[in-house]
Amino acid sequence: MTCxxxxxxxxxxxxxxxxxxxxxxxxxxxxxxCTRAHVRAMEAKLDEAHW
Ligand SMILES: [Zn+2]
Incomplete structure (x- = not known):
C-alpha cells in the first residue's frame, strides 16, 4: 500500500x-x-462545517 x-x-x-x-x-x-497533518486539517474543516 502507498501513502x-x-x-x-x-x-x-x-x-x-x-x-x-x-x-x-x-x-x-x-x-x-501525513496522518498527523491530515487529522489536524480535517478537524479544522469539521469545526468550520459544524460551527
Ligand atoms: Zn505520507
Whole structure:
C-alpha cells in the first residue's frame, strides 16, 4: 500500500499507525506523518462545517 499524500510505502496490512479513509474515489491510506497533518486539517474543516 502507498501513502496517498507523500507516496511512502508499507507492507499490507497497514500498521496501526497508518490510517485509512474512504472517499468518493475509493480507499486511501496515509502514513503516520501525513496522518498527523491530515487529522489536524480535517478537524479544522469539521469545526468550520459544524460551527
Ligand atoms: Zn505520507
Amino acid at each position: 496517498g499524500v507523500c507516496g511512502a510505502t508499507a507492507a499490507a496490512p497497514a500498521p496501526l499507525t497508518w490510517s485509512t479513509a474512504r472517499g468518493p474515489e475509493g480507499r486511501s491510506v496515509c502514513c503516520p506523518s
